[in-house]
Amino acid sequence: MSATLPVAGSARVRAAAWGDLRADRAAVAGLLLLNGLASAAGLVGPWLLGRIVDAVRAGSGDVLGTVDRLALGVLVFTVVQTLLARWALAVGYRFGERTAGRVRERFLARTLALPPSVAEHVPAGELIARGSTDASVVATTLRRAVPEVLVALVQALFLIVAVLVLDPLLGLCGLVCLLGVGAALRWYLRRARPAYLTEAATGARLADVVTSTAKGARTIEALALEGRRAEAADTAVADARAARLRTLWLRTVLFPSFDVSCVLPVVGVLLVGGALHANGLVSVGVVVAATVYLRQLVGPLDTLVVWVEQLQGATASYARVEGLAEVPRDEPGPAAAPGNDRIEVSGVRYAYAGGRDVLRGVDLVVRPGERLALVGTSGAGKSTLARLLAGLDRPRTGSVTVGGTPVADLPPDRLREQVVLVTQDHHVFHDTVRDNLRVVKPGATDEELRAVLAAVGARWVGDLPQGLDTEVGADISLDGARAQQLSLARVVLADPHTLILDEATALLDPTTARETERSLGAVLRGRTVIAIAHRLQTAHDADRVAVLEAGELVELGTHDELVSAGGPYGRLWRSWHGGHGEPGGRDPGRRPGSARQGGR
């Protein structure tokens, strides 16, 4: 089953962006103030320039001295503006870095808090794309866009006010000519959001196809699926290309229209200013100053348009990063504390992603401390039932409870004190041995850690020069057996009352399997164990055997009861043991399904 993660709506993105700004309001206020001062200082230059023109034209008095003083003023204010602008930029970059850090931490926290039922079904590429490409786009945008957009906005505002104050008629004329910029932006913005969301989604799909193809390379080769994977990749590339071309087209319309629209105010003011001057209504100095202001407006407007364009992509990325907040959480109910260790499966039906039911009305009570073996042919539903028992998924109907509380309702820290699923997938983190263990019990002391390592036979840790501080992956690399011991030590530390074993040793090489079984012995002691029995010996040794067929629990009882009943389990046992019905030692590790054909 695969699920898509939600994408946040515009309102949530705005709220998140506003929250990020508020979280660092001192920096934002500083940014506004510094940019305001820098822009005000920038306005003085053109005004002094206009005064120089008028002084030269008037030609009376100490023209040279006046021009020198005014020119010195231009220089001083330009330097002041440059210094203030650089200071503002430094404040802005620091703000951007802090905010980018906050966005990434939020994303990580939300990813870690994803319910297992969601995390396991999300395409790998989707989370990778959101956590890397999208988070980077958001981070870069916040780092650069906020300071640059603020600078540009304040500058543009000041320039517009300045030109209006200088001469309202020329100012109005300039603003009317600016309407073209607004029209170009409006056209673009109406089309941009869906186009950029599609671009991000097709990019993530492409990443997913590539990741899953690389991950499943062996299976693809073994089943000769190269052609199909290549086709899937071609389709993903074509979709990504089409989406990129669409956004490229939007940009190719926006930028030229903007460039043309920016020249119009300057042309308009020169024409109108010329006519007004000819009629003695304004001085040449005022026309020059107004033209310089409007010409200067192109810089901030250009910055704004570039960012408006980039913000479309960044907003789509922000929406994808924030989308994780909209994943429904499995909140623990108020009665989350289980009353006892009894596990009860009642009327459970389950289907993957809208498919047919693969569990069909399963009822089962597991008594505390018992060893229960789940037996069934391949595809009967054993692993699915194991996942429901471990709280990794919820039944479609019915319930799976521990001590009366639905297992999937338990928060992760409480769940791992109750039930833990042990599979072949023994994950080891690139971290110290200590932290590899402490993920399940952050407060565990070194003595506790040494005790659990000793319990699973991982005495080799004591021989490492740095002991518990050894960095796995950097100081040592662990072979399969040691990695398993580490992850089994983690299970002992979590100390759940129930363990569910799925393929814990079935597919291991014999030496590793023997070592793991020794470690497992210590892990299982004193706990309820529900084992998917790929070896009939496991079923024989269990207290009870539950037999699944096509998603239904068809038999439940002790090994002896089921053998004498002569039902599916009895037939399986007899076929395995050539009709003698006696345990003839360990089977060679084949599954019950294959045992039927390959029976001795």
Ligand SMILES: Nc1ncnc2c1ncn2[C@@H]1O[C@H](COP(=O)(O)OP(=O)(O)OP(=O)(O)O)[C@@H](O)[C@H]1O
């Ligand atoms: N992620 C999945 N998406 C869709 N269908 C699935 C998924 N996992 C399992 N199934 C289907 O659910 C049914 C039960 O599968 P399950 O893995 O629980 O059986 P099983 O008894 O554990 O088999 P095996 O011994 O081969 O692991 C099968 O028909 C299988 O194809």
